[in-house]
Amino acid sequence: MLLLQLIISGVALGCIYALIALGFVLIYKATETVNFAQGELMMLGAFCGLILIQVAGLPFPLAIAIAVAGMAGFGALVERAVIRPILGQPQFTVVMLTIGAGYVSRGLMTMVPTLGTETHAFPVPYKGVVWNIGSAVLSAEQVVVIIVTGLLCAGLYLMFKYSKLGIAMQASSQNQLAAYYMGIPVRRLNGVVWGLSAAVATIAGLLLAPITFVHVNMGFIGLKAFPAAVVGGFGSLPGAIVGGLIIGVVESLAGFYLPEGIKDIAAYIVVLIMLMVKPNGLFGENMRKKV
Numbered sequence: 001m002l003l004l005q006l007i008i009s010g011v012a013l014g015c016i017y018a019l020i021a022l023g024f025v026l027i028y029k030a031t032e033t034v035n036f037a038q039g040e041l042m043m044l045g046a047f048c049g050l051i052l053i054q055v056a057g058l059p060f061p062l063a064i065a066i067a068v069a070g071m072a073g074f075g076a077l078v079e080r081a082v083i084r085p086i087l088g089q090p091q092f093t094v095v096m097l098t099i100g101a102g103y104v105s106r107g108l109m110t111m112v113p114t115l116g117t118e119t120h121a122f123p124v125p126y127k128g129v130v131w132n133i134g135s136a137v138l139s140a141e142q143v144v145v146i147i148v149t150g151l152l153c154a155g156l157y158l159m160f161k162y163s164k165l166g167i168a169m170q171a172s173s174q175n176q177l178a179a180y181y182m183g184i185p186v187r188r189l190n191g192v193v194w195g196l197s198a199a200v201a202t203i204a205g206l207l208l209a210p211i212t213f214v215h216v217n218m219g220f221i222g223l224k225a226f227p228a229a230v231v232g233g234f235g236s237l238p239g240a241i242v243g244g245l246i247i248g249v250v251e252s253l254a255g256f257y258l259p260e261g262i263k264d265i266a267a268y269i270v271v272l273i274m275l276m277v278k279p280n281g282l283f284g285e286n287m288r289k290k291v
Helices: 002-031 038-055 060-086 091-110 140-162 164-174 176-181 186-212 216-232 237-257 262-277
Strands: 130-133 136-139
Touching: 002 038, 002 136, 002 140, 002 164, 002 186, 002 216, 002 237, 038 060, 038 091, 038 186, 038 216, 060 091, 060 186, 091 216, 130 140, 136 140, 140 164, 140 186, 140 237, 164 176, 164 186, 176 186, 186 216, 216 237, 216 262, 237 262
Parallel strands: none
Antiparallel strands: 130 136
């Protein structure tokens, strides 16, 4: 039962990694750039939800909906105002810009009196609810993380598979020039992708907040989600999910069975092994260019 407990904890944590990795992959597929501020978008989303609940006094479901919608708009605005003007420049420029944007976000949040300098408990209606499965304990926070991640992944799959918007996104990610000549508004789609990525990061932050509290450094978890995207195969949406679950379970097991300190580097050890065995990641070889 101890092993089951560790695996459940790892899967719940892996779902968070998977959602952040999804954001990495969505933006990479659409614009072939990597957003290293994805973790900070998650942090801002968690703070947005906290403010709406504790300061504005909104009901929990309404606050969550507004936080996700608001951060989606913020993500689209960032793409329009910051990213779009430098598209076409060397990749190094975009990488440094997103890293800088992450530091600026943390700095600005820290400057908010009392809010940005302290650690906050995130109020959720299911706080403290647990179930016992034999000797294993399953908390409501973990169950909600797993269920919401599953529903979100199913929703994204259906959107990319059957909706015009999703099919247009797939076409744009395969070949932006060909998609443009076919009448697909590529630039507008890039803004939609950044908004969708920010919304997914916000959901990850709101799911993580009841487990690890809300603080300005919670965005550093994005550094562990990046290995998840690499393990799954950068550019593969299913790979981001599988990679996140692998990293989460390995980290959970390493934290209990291996010496102290290994847990913090377990994700990068997995990445090194994957790059040596399969450089393109688990799902990297299955990618094909088509429009």
